[in-house]
């Protein structure tokens with residue numbers, strides 16, 4: 404009989420009476436586990452080996468668990484400091500104990516809650532009183548001992564209650580692995596007695612094999628497509644980036660051109676051009692990220708004058724200004740843009756790519772920054788899908804039709820529109836879509852038709868409809884997750900990102 408080298412080595416190393424694991428053979432034979440596993444399955448298929456599988460749990464300390472094993476559990480360190488301070492008689496002041504125990508940051512809360520849970524002590528009025536009747540002997544704290552056992556490789560002796568507790572404290576990590584053990588079958592023993600030789604097998608066709616014609620003679624390794632393989636998380640494009648690119652493709656397909664421009668921009672482009680009064684609440688430091696950099700000096704003077712005039716006096720014979728303060732320095736101050744409508748202003752003004760004649764369609768899919776409170780639907784930065792259409796005559800039907808056409812390409816067909824107010828558009832509409840999991844209506848964008856007060860200073864004398872849509876909200880509707888922080892930031896759900904199906 405002839406067998407490929409690894410199979411032959413495994414067959415010869417295996418015993419009919421003693422079970423040994425694939426990992427042990429891999430060590431002995433100096434081969435990698437995957438190759439030995441593959442060989443074991445092939446020999447099992449040929450009836451020469453028996454492969455036995457069972458699931459084993461592996462327990463390891465996390466980085467935090469390792470730290471506590473060395474320095475002591477926070478509750479034990481706090482208790483030790485309290486004993487030192489005589490807190491078994493008189494309550495000892497917390498601040499002092501924290502200093503003495505060397506606990507830092509989140510360790511303090513961890514120490515306090517576990518101190519109470521284990522009955523080592525209680526906290527009242529900012530002082531620690533040691534408990535008369537603790538649940539455990541602090542010198543034999545079961546969690547501290549379990550950490551040592553785990554570090555010494557003796558996790559097998561621990562009961563699952565303590566492991567659950569340590570796991571919920573984030574001090575250990577449990578993983579399940581399939582352990583495969585191998586023994587020779589009778590047929591295997593017979594084969595070995597009759598003699599087995601190595602066939603050299605080739606796992607890949609090389610240019611040399613092809614040119615020499617040797618490929619005709621060699622034996623190729625068989626692939627076992629059913630064998631377990633290690634899960635490989637290869638790098639891939641983040642779904643947010645994937646969707647941003649898809650949005651760009653869709654908009655280009657609808658005849659739009661892409662805008663570019665600075666993330667940090669003058670308030671002039673971000674707000675003043677949009678007929679946002681300088682005392683508007685959104686322009687205070689509570690909402691925006693101001694930057695401590697010099698004022699922007701290359702702003703078009705004539706446009707600045709016309710914008711100031713619109714703010715002060717309004718536009719047209721019926722127009723009235725804001726009667727609110729106007730300062731040039733305020734307009735020149737630089738901040739992170741809170742929307743990409745700053746880009747629309749740069750383009751519409753002729754400042755970015757020269758004067759534009761209708762019809763025109765422009766878009767961007769870019770980051771914006773807002774000083775919002777983080778919650779499931781708000782981040783401090785997000786991607787906005789900005790866009791506008793310039794034409795002689797536009798109506799709300801054009802706006803709605805554009806959104807219907809755009810969102811349809813992402814499978815979203817139940818848009819709802821709500822009248823809204825923006826200082827720069829009239830009429831204005833907020834857009835809503837239904838969350839596929841919760842059925843809740845979520846806001847996905849804001850839109851409208853630019854007012855005369857915006858267009859006239861820019862020198863545009865036809866209609867312009869415009870919008871800002873949230874890319875992350877579009878993603879929520881497409882993929883059904885409920886918390887925006889699942890897809891980016893430090894709390895992101897890696898499993899979701901790795902396994903989410905790409906929707907086309």
Ligand SMILES: N[C@@H](Cc1ccccc1)C(=O)O
Pocket residue numbers: 741742743744825828849850851869870871872
């Ligand atoms: N700038 C608006 C979106 C918008 C753009 C253009 C016109 C109308 C609305 C926002 O960020 O919400």
